[in-house]
Amino acid sequence: xxxxxxxxxxxxxxxxxxxxxxxxxxxxxxxxxxxxxxxxxxxxxxxxxxxxxxxxxxxxxxxxxxxxxxxxxxxxxxxxxxxxxxxxxxxxxxxxxxxxxxxxxxxxxxxxxxxxxxxxxxxxxxxxxxxxxxxxxxxxxxxxxxxxxxxxxxxxxxxxxxxxxxxxxxxxxxxxxxxxxxxxxxxxxxxxxxxxxxxxxxxxxxxxxxxxxxxxxxxxxxxxxxxxxxxxxxxxxxxxxxxxxxxxxxxxxxxxxxxxxxxxxxxxxxxxxxxxxxxxxxxxxxxxxxxxxxxxxxxxxxxxxxxxxxxxxxxxxxxxxxxxxxxxxxxxxxxxx
Amino acid sequence: xxxxxxxxxxxxxxxxxxxxxxxxxxxxxxxxxxxxxxxxxxxxxxxxxxxxxxxxxxxxxxxxxxxxxxxxxxxxxxxxxxxxxxxxxxxxxxxxxxxxxxxxxxxxxxxxxxxxxxxxxxxxxxxxxxxxxxxxxxxxxxxxxxxxxxxxxxxxxxxxxxxxxxxxxxxxxxxxxxxxxxxxxxxxxxxxxxxxxxxxxxxxxxxxxxxxxxxxxxxxxxxxxxxxxxxxxxxxxxxxxxxxxxxxxxxxxxxxxxxxxxxxxxxxxxxxxxxxxxxxxxxxxxxxxxxxxxxxxxxxxxxxxxxxxxxxxxxxxxxxxxxxxxxxxxxxxxxxx
Numbered sequence: 001x002x003x004x005x006x007x008x009x010x011x012x013x014x015x016x017x018x019x020x021x022x023x024x025x026x027x028x029x030x031x032x033x034x035x036x037x038x039x040x041x042x043x044x045x046x047x048x049x050x051x052x053x054x055x056x057x058x059x060x061x062x063x064x065x066x067x068x069x070x071x072x073x074x075x076x077x078x079x080x081x082x083x084x085x086x087x088x089x090x091x092x093x094x095x096x097x098x099x100x101x102x103x104x105x106x107x108x109x110x111x112x113x114x115x116x117x118x119x120x121x122x123x124x125x126x127x128x129x130x131x132x133x134x135x136x137x138x139x140x141x142x143x144x145x146x147x148x149x150x151x152x153x154x155x156x157x158x159x160x161x162x163x164x165x166x167x168x169x170x171x172x173x174x175x176x177x178x179x180x181x182x183x184x185x186x187x188x189x190x191x192x193x194x195x196x197x198x199x200x201x202x203x204x205x206x207x208x209x210x211x212x213x214x215x216x217x218x219x220x221x222x223x224x225x226x227x228x229x230x231x232x233x234x235x236x237x238x239x240x241x242x243x244x245x246x247x248x249x250x251x252x253x254x255x256x257x258x259x260x261x262x263x264x265x266x267x268x269x270x271x272x273x274x275x276x277x278x279x280x281x282x283x284x285x286x287x288x289x290x291x292x293x294x295x296x297x298x299x300x301x302x303x304x305x306x307x308x309x310x311x312x313x314x315x316x317x318x319x320x321x322x323x324x325x326x327x328x329x330x331x332x333x334x335x336x337x
Numbered sequence: 338x339x340x341x342x343x344x345x346x347x348x349x350x351x352x353x354x355x356x357x358x359x360x361x362x363x364x365x366x367x368x369x370x371x372x373x374x375x376x377x378x379x380x381x382x383x384x385x386x387x388x389x390x391x392x393x394x395x396x397x398x399x400x401x402x403x404x405x406x407x408x409x410x411x412x413x414x415x416x417x418x419x420x421x422x423x424x425x426x427x428x429x430x431x432x433x434x435x436x437x438x439x440x441x442x443x444x445x446x447x448x449x450x451x452x453x454x455x456x457x458x459x460x461x462x463x464x465x466x467x468x469x470x471x472x473x474x475x476x477x478x479x480x481x482x483x484x485x486x487x488x489x490x491x492x493x494x495x496x497x498x499x500x501x502x503x504x505x506x507x508x509x510x511x512x513x514x515x516x517x518x519x520x521x522x523x524x525x526x527x528x529x530x531x532x533x534x535x536x537x538x539x540x541x542x543x544x545x546x547x548x549x550x551x552x553x554x555x556x557x558x559x560x561x562x563x564x565x566x567x568x569x570x571x572x573x574x575x576x577x578x579x580x581x582x583x584x585x586x587x588x589x590x591x592x593x594x595x596x597x598x599x600x601x602x603x604x605x606x607x608x609x610x611x612x613x614x615x616x617x618x619x620x621x622x623x624x625x626x627x628x629x630x631x632x633x634x635x636x637x638x639x640x641x642x643x644x645x646x647x648x649x650x651x652x653x654x655x656x657x658x659x660x661x662x663x664x665x666x667x668x669x670x671x672x673x674x
Contacts, residue, residue, distance in 0.1 A: 025479050028378070037366050037367065038367050038375075040367065042420040042464070044423075044462070046424050049459050072363075075363050075366075077364070083377060087462060118464075120386055122385070122460065123459065127381060129379060131377075136368065142362050
């Protein structure tokens with residue numbers, strides 16, 4: 001069985017493009033770009049909590065890095081470096097090689113140098129810490145939303161939750177939606193280009209990791225403000241509607257912008273070839289309150305918000321149904337798409 | 338049961354002293370010091386692999402950060418920021434509060450802002466990523482050792498391994514050594530002041546996490562050179578001797594320096610009130626080879642080197658005997674101290 005050091009050397013050590021000293025010393029050395037601030041985020045992925053035990057190793061490698069890239073995107077920054085710590089129950093080298101390929105595929109796609117890591121024995125667990133750079137003072141925060149701002153979302157949140165529900169046999173998707181939702185779950189595409197373009201345009205931003213309602217709620221709480229959210233999908237409590245509102249794991253961006261910038265954002269959508277949908281408006285009101293309305297303006301009840309790792313798992317070792325609290329009649333329904 | 342966000346807010350969010358934006362957004366924001374490089378290191382601690390399940394929570398919090406601080410010390414840098422990701426099987430709030438106290442005790446001791454993190458459900462696992470700063474070009478690397486350099490070690494490596502062996506009932510220590518060895522195991526003191534003082538003095542440095550022989554071996558391999566190591570402890574294969582040579586988890590520094598700087602290092606030892614012992618000499622020879630001699634210069638066999646998480650554990654869920662491969666007659670012996 002190869003040793004820890006051999007595994008690191010063989011699978012996790014590749015050339016770097018903008019790093020002074022990479023894997024192989026007590027620490028890595030980087031020279032931050034003058035005039036920039038560093039954005040730093042860390043995420044831990046645990047088997048049974050964040051991913052199914054039989055998830056493809058390369059997909060998992062991609063996703064472990066991509067969910068962190070998404071945090072950098074949500075700050076309007078450029079991803080630059082990352083570290084990766086891995087706990088594995090055994091040294092299954094084919095699995096490790098595939099996992100590393102997924103990590104480096106994502107790193108290559110987004111111009112990230114992998115500069116350090118740790119491999120150890122233990123229940124499967126991946127911890128990525130990522131470093132982005134942004135011109136000083138230009139980062140997008142959660143706290144900048146003001147009354148009158150419009151609320152926008154990229155892409156179509158809920159696809160990852162629907163892909164997961166299909167894999168769990170809770171709903172049945174057909175092509176082409178099936179492939180689309182599975183890809184959203186397994187190979188999420190962090191919105192880096194969008195985040196960079198939103199500098200000076202968005203007043204607040206966050207990525208949809210816990211669900212649209214929950215993550216918008218974080219913006220509202222940080223900004224001390226409320227919101228009215230109008231949803232365009234059918235008002236009936238279907239799986240697709242609840243996935244759109246509360247399904248996490250999508251890594252789209254939710255952001256706010258002055259209403260006067262509406263046309264600029266529409267133009268950006270064209271330029272990036274990425275759907276950007278205005279879904280509501282920031283309003284004066286209690287911090288965090290979301291007034292949910294259907295397309296006709298009728299108030300609606302919200303599905304339970306978001307995903308909380310300590311509260312939502314029915315039991316250790318299984319993956320929760322994305323915490324969507326579906327009413328019984330919707331639990332086995334086909335999607336309404 | 339408190340939610341993930343409540344736990345983070347209650348126990349892991351404290352004021353920062355040199356951070357633009359701390360816990361609570363998609364990422365933290367820091368402004369690196371102009372003229373400095375950043376040193377980055379990450380370490381993952383897994384229950385059953387790196388610590389005993391009944392380890393005191395506050396000690397564990399201290400150690401999770403301290404082992405990372407040690408990597409910054411070994412690069413001759415000043416620790417500045419850290420992130421912490423935590424997986425826990427349940428939300429035992431008293432345990433979490435004690436763990437956080439240990440983390441912040443270490444952070445306070447070394448001037449570190451905790452700027453981000455993640456809490457999730459899963460088998461107990463802690464991943465710290467740490468950021469230090471060092472004036473550009475001044476970091477201590479492993480690769481600078483040259484023939485004729487002297488080899489130095491701080492403090493007294495092996496104490497942590499002896500403390501662990503005592504807790505496991507494999508040896509019996511008496512006071513005051515018992516307290517000293519337990520403290521080395523549970524509250525390691527990273528050598529930050531020494532690392533900073535070694536800038537421009539040491540030619541290479543590393544911290545003793547895997548054992549003196551193994552970590553010196555990393556310097557020799559990185560520097561493409563060999564070494565003669567003379568040990569001052571008795572040549573008989575006792576537990577204390579093997580712990581000194583191969584016991585990990587101590588976080589002392591091993592470093593090399595030109596022989597002409599011998600007096601400067603002796604003076605530094607006085608100034609820091611820290612034992613610094615010259616234990617050998619770098620020699621021309623095959624990269625990584627260590628010629629081990631006793632105090633009379635007689636060649637000696639080395640105990641098995643170092644600690645490898647994939648190779649040394651007798652079974653999952655237990656802690657290895659620090660990988661010391663003792664001969665049978667020594668396995669139950671009292672230490673020779």
